[in-house]
Amino acid sequence: MKKYSFYLLLAPGFIFLFVFAILPLIMVISGSFTTEEGITISRYIDFFKDGYYTTILLRTMKLSLIATIVAAVFGFPTAYYISKTNINKRGLYIAFAVFPMLTSPVVRSFSWMVILGKYGIVNNLLTKIGIIKEPLSLLYNEFSIVIGFVYLFMPLMILSLVGVLENIDKDLVAAAESLGATRFKAFMKVVFPLSIPGLIVGSVLVFTGSLTAYTTPQLLGGTKSRVLATVMYQNAMTLFDWDTAAVVATVMIVVTIVISGLINSFARRLDSRR
């Protein structure tokens, strides 16, 4: 009996999560496949036949992918720079990345409404200089959603990469350079391959975060550029179409798992080529 006492320590939390999180989730997913007559995939056929929903699915995937790539392209050099600074400065950079991450997503999305709005900072500036006469519509489109995603998840990318980059042995780079590799080649052959685990973690976090984010596309995307999360909320709470909402929820989970798996296997292939 005493041998199994650790199961007793796990039990309360396990039962709580199983009953309140896992079970409802399983019921939503299985519910999307059943009607009174039995098991069916008709709702999924309707979903994928409906241009409205396929457009939204593809848009969500496209915007999340762009956000991930942009975050990686801008995050990597930044993280690399941070990993090379001394420990005090590094702490400061980490703190300034953590701060926005712990700030409310409503506040963070709102700040871009202030910047990109019709009478926002960018439009005001451009009108004052005289480049434009009429305010540009920078808000409520796919562009503003991507900006919002990148802004929201850039800290995650930077922090995942800093964690990996700062653990790379500096002597390895020095060794490569002393053996004749150029700075760039040493970076590509030593630093970059070793940083791939951080890049994967960061990319998965940015992609899945963007794919399922609600606040940012709701505030910055408006009604014309809906994404999976906003359309799911609309289905459930405005149209009371719970069946479609369950289908969207399931699609969201499946896409999240499949794409995370793809990123992982792609990275593993990169890894084995080394």
Next chain:
Amino acid sequence: MHKTSKGLKIFAFLVYFFLLAPLVIIVFASFGPDKSLTFPPRGFSLKWMANIFKVEMFRKTFLISIKISVIGTLIALVLGIPAAYALSRYNFRGKSFFNGIFLSPALIPGIVLGFSLLKYLVIYFKLPIYTSLLIGHVIIIIPYIIRVISSSLSNFDYSIEEASMSLGANKVKTFFTVVLPNIRSGVIAAFILAFINSFNNVPVSLFLTGPGLSTLPIQMLIYVEYNFDPTIAALSVILMAMTAVLMFIIEKTLGLSYFAK
């Protein structure tokens, strides 16, 4: 300094400008006197700061948010600490399965979780909406507790525990007098981190609020969709100040380097 690293430095500065400028703009704009948000502000006024306290809904939902997050975090600690202890102390069959279950709420999209809780807890099992909201927050908090506590337990020397037990203390007493005091800073950090993530949560709360019961982020979300005055900016400043204080506590307990791992 090397030429390439100078370019890199400017690049990093620009990325950080992108990360921080929007928040700085919010701070400045919140002190503007105008009815609509402008930057740079045309003057200085505390009018909008004062307005936060005049809007009844903000005051009310702020208190609800604090309450939900504090109670939710306490429940999650009670459920999470023993689990984190078992997961890092023992090796047993199904350990990775249990680990996966305890971290799974971090992988389930918040909006899907919120929807499934509404559908099954509120509508199917007819639980009160307040209870459901609290349960939802406990669920999303648990992974943070497990991660932070496990990370501080990984530095704990279990031979101290054995010493205590060989001196006659039983398992439970040892846990409360030896193990828990040793991971105290981890518990504080877990509390703060869980609190802040619960406090800021939108997607789960979104489905579990309604007339009479709302959280601050949901109320702010509704407000900014229809209003564009500096009240939200002023409220944001207060929330940022709160975040800064909580971050300071995390730095003193867990260390912010925890986030770069």
